[in-house]
């Protein structure tokens with residue numbers, strides 16, 4: 001397999017001897033073959049996500065270390081205090097080995113907050129809802145930052161004012177409507193602290209400056225910010241920042257991969273696979289989508305592998321499919337609508353352009 005890496009000397013650009021990243025006519029940057037690539041050639045392995053989350057309803061069924069899921073079976077090895085489960089002793093040990101003590105404490109504090117206040121909501125997306133503008137996003141975050149300063153002051157100084165104590169109390173009492181968002185943001189901040197290079201590679205990815213579908217999404221994110229500030233150990237406070245959270249959300253909006261159940265062959269079947277979470281793998285985030293993809297992907301544990309699905313000629317763009325499970329067999333109109341709705345773009349792949 002060719003080794004793909006982020007070239008630190010060249011603005012963390014993704015490089016490999018098989019392909020390069022460059023501008024396309026209509027889809028931002030894309031990945032292009034630098035030589036003829038025979039079918040079956042391994043292209044990239046993406047090992048660790050920068051951030052990931054398992055949806056609340058799958059929390060007891062998906063291993064926090066290797067994402068193993070067995071048709072809804074509940075894994076026995078549980079760490080209830082942290083809200084995670086493991087499929088094996090090895091996974092539990094692997095997890096604990098890489099988790100510093102303050103990170104474990106942070107998880108337990110977050111879990112306590114969510115248990116106390118958890119209010120599960122079925123996410124109904126109102127397609128007519130108003131997507132917050134760049135100005136509205138700034139305003140919300142500016143307002144949150146004022147409260148954030150009070151919470152920080154309350155946590156870091158001995159003589160906190162009444163206002164600062166109140167801000168802290170409110171953040172501790174807040175209802176977190178989307179636990180998965182809190183966990184996703186926390187995971188990202190953990191990586192921002194432990195893996196500077198990984199974070200830099202995230203910042204090179206395509207970004208959405210309006211990542212919130214509705215004002216309520218924006219309100220939820222700022223609430224997660226304030227509540228994290230109120231509960232994580234003090235050693236974590238320097239990483240709970242608006243800058244890091246907004247960067248994570250803006251980049252995640254157009255780059256995450258769904259975590260789907262695998263069938264007995266370890267494949268994501270054409271139908272019936274369940275989406276139990278999502279994650280962000282920067283090295284795997286340069287492929288554009290095609291409705292006739294020439295690159296195939298497969299997840300094993302935390303690792304994504306990509307290989308050529310066809311013979312690919314030098315100069316051709318390498319694309320994956322962003323669609324999963326049942327979506328793959330959709331009719332063209334539904335497929336395009338799905339890409340527009342979930343990903344926010346009008347598909348400009350060669351198959352769709354030919355259909356036009």
Ligand SMILES: C[S@@+](CC[C@H](N)C(=O)[O-])C[C@H]1O[C@@H](n2cnc3c(N)ncnc32)[C@H](O)[C@@H]1O
Nearest residue numbers: 027028029206254285286288289345347348349
């Ligand atoms: C994971 S990124 C792919 C890399 C990205 N083009 C870049 O410049 O870094 C996903 C974004 O690429 C663009 N994109 C990917 N596939 C596309 C397609 N078939 N048609 C139009 N835009 C596409 C969309 O803006 C999408 O949100």
